[in-house]
Amino acid sequence: MREPHRYEELLPEEFYAELNRAPVAYFGAGAMEEHGLHNALGVDPYIAYEVCLRAAAIAGGVVFPPVPFAPAGVPGYSRQELRSGRYNLYPPSLWVSRELCRQLYLELMESMADLGFRACIGFGGHWPADLLLAELSEELGGVVRGMRFWGGGLVTLLRDSLDAIEAEHPGATGHGMLWETSLVMAMRPDWVEAERARRIKTNPLDSQLKGQPEERLEEIAVSAGADWGRHWLDQAAERLAEISRGLLH
Numbered sequence: 001m002r003e004p005h006r007y008e009e010l011l012p013e014e015f016y017a018e019l020n021r022a023p024v025a026y027f028g029a030g031a032m033e034e035h036g037l038h039n040a041l042g043v044d045p046y047i048a049y050e051v052c053l054r055a056a057a058i059a060g061g062v063v064f065p066p067v068p069f070a071p072a073g074v075p076g077y078s079r080q081e082l083r084s085g086r087y088n089l090y091p092p093s094l095w096v097s098r099e100l101c102r103q104l105y106l107e108l109m110e111s112m113a114d115l116g117f118r119a120c121i122g123f124g125g126h127w128p129a130d131l132l133l134a135e136l137s138e139e140l141g142g143v144v145r146g147m148r149f150w151g152g153g154l155v156t157l158l159r160d161s162l163d164a165i166e167a168e169h170p171g172a173t174g175h176g177m178l179w180e181t182s183l184v185m186a187m188r189p190d191w192v193e194a195e196r197a198r199r200i201k202t203n204p205l206d207s208q209l210k211g212q213p214e215e216r217l218e219e220i221a222v223s224a225g226a227d228w229g230r231h232w233l234d235q236a237a238e239r240l241a242e243i244s245r246g247l248l249h
Helices: 011-020 041-061 079-083 099-114 125-138 157-168 179-188 196-198 214-223 226-247
Strands: 022-031 119-124 146-155
Touching: 022 041, 022 099, 022 146, 022 226, 041 179, 041 226, 079 099, 099 119, 099 125, 099 214, 119 125, 125 146, 146 214, 146 226, 179 214, 179 226, 196 214
Parallel strands: 022 119, 119 146
Antiparallel strands: none
């Protein structure tokens, strides 16, 4: 059965019906990035996509397919920096430059405005994409070609909750750690092999998680769970749906 908010699955008449009912577009962005031995590479764009789909199910609108491009580094490496060889880019992660992402995100929104959307949400599942989208929103005053725009991402949206989790479980909200792994398990359990977190330090492949304490990696293997992840996906979706409604009123 086709999903009623996925851009790619809609017939033309269905697209216009949803556009008229709730003229808000969503797009989720993130890179193909290493998240430890235990997670698949597509975590960031697909978590963002999942939150957008859940928000659209609550508040309506059309969700563009995942945008698998985001900059590396904070606030984001330039093309020259990416090609310089000065930075560990943790292959098989795949990055494009901050300037390309900025142009891509902006042109996507311009095209959405030209299609008649009254509002758009750009949502990063990856921290540098989150930062870039929030920066664009502030720079443009939250408007692209007459279309209202909110830019941010999962970290921006759940900052208070993440701070509370981190206070209780230090390290749990880090890259590829317990919290993010649980989100993936809730979204695509076949994308996680949690017990492989125990092998990160001894595996010859490089990983951004090699510097994590053994007990934190063990916590992933033992405690990561879909139910906990589902709770946070739902909370993010509810908050994003509230933003969506606000943009249209």
